[in-house]
Amino acid sequence: MSAPHTRPTQTPPERPTRGKRGTRRGGGFSWFTERYDRFVLPAPAFLLVVLLLVFPVAFTLYMSLHSWNGGLRPPEFVGLDNFARTLEDARFWGGVLRTGYFVGLAVGMQVVLGVAAALVFHRKFVGRGAARAFFLFPMIATPAAIALVWKMMFDPTLGVLSYLSQAVGGPPITWTSDPNLVIPALAMIDTWQWTPLVMLIVLAGLAALPHEPYEAARIDGAGELRVLFSITLPLLRPVVLTAAMFRLIDCIKTFDTIMIITAGGPGHSSEILNLYAFNQNLSFLNFGYGSALLVWLTLLVFGVAILLTIARRKGATSS
Template identity: 50%
Template structure:
């Protein structure tokens, strides 16, 4: 008996030792990927840092200029506006998809006929090629011939100027982004709903709780972590949104929809200010990391409370 026990613990210890030994050897599996990540992800990060402290000549020479690009950037009003615009766009393009996505997840969590088909149609916007759908939306936004203004007039509403006016262009682009990315929020929250325990609901039913009370006090707290994850992902994607804005407006009218990403693209590939673009990239990256950290910290606090 005792002997069998010693042998068993000895075997367990050997297995644990073997596992630790293998853990180191499993690194070999990641080596090719590590090489690729170094070449196409880490190298660009480091090179961008190097670039941002240089002035790049069209001929190919690089002139060291310290923090000159950053100082110039700090004084660039066009960049300051781009930051404000990006935050405005992101606020709209996060809030709307998160609220609608939670509602959609609750709806798709119920059983109803043709649910599979309805869900597939609902997720098509996020899988479709962004350039293609941006094109269709830009035709729908046409002030005279567009189908959207026709639908508004059919409802007795005045026509809107959509992407053709500086006042409405950002909310309009946020509308397209909402249309496109609400499904992702829905999928993440739906995953949360699928993992909910049944007991609290049975208890609530016995206590005679209404549908809203059940949602507010049971469902919402339980799926909150999923909503936060969806919110963080959505925020990061909204901050770096490019395709839809570039195809529909290219930052216009004027610079009314020029977000940081569009500004960066123009500096790098329209004006070839590569050093300056490097500095923009670094600031942009820090902004995205900072916003994500703030959101994740909020999530931690929510967890502790």
């Protein structure tokens, strides 16, 4: 089954004629379900979302307007004070900047490598299936377990990476202990883990590319590189944008790996906004302030999602 890279352009289904006599069977209840099947069928899903989301969302919004440390005293209303304090909090701004740095670096590398890998896997060669399965492992292996392996490989005492680097005459690699290198190191680990996803998405895109431009290029006698840069990559743009969008959204919310490997350190050098919010809530028990941070984080994720959706739409209409 080949995965479509865009939804098959389908004429929107005709509005079903409601309560058509022919479909009306039996008594009241089945008449109801027949008539409102579009609401009845997704009702459990909708209820689930309400059940799972409403309390956490309400709790976070409520807490963000209060000051509470979890004790026996009730939360104290403080208005927008928590939000005002975030604006003066150097650690908050640091977290925002680090989020941008981490996400930019990680997603950038993933997209470049993912496209490159997709071009390789798009070719036919012996053992492609097995190689592709192997390439996918990092994406589906349990992050909490793999993070421990990375932690061990970066360990100052028993770190194999440091040994390998020194063996070829390089410096000792203690990146996760170096405030300047910790984010690149974590971005590298994220890239290790998620390049396969970008590869898969781009691979599906490659499979769905039209043949005509290639025919034309062949007639023109264009070289392979030229074809790559002037035909393949431009055509892939929407797909790459999609892949980048999904990675961006999830990357902002990265938690397990950073928590396990550095817990935000050394210092606060790898404390992205998500971790800072976690610390304020679960380590410091500042539920009010921590909730305000979560509100900002959520706004950031939604903002990015909306911007990228707009970008994608524009791309779709202009190409």
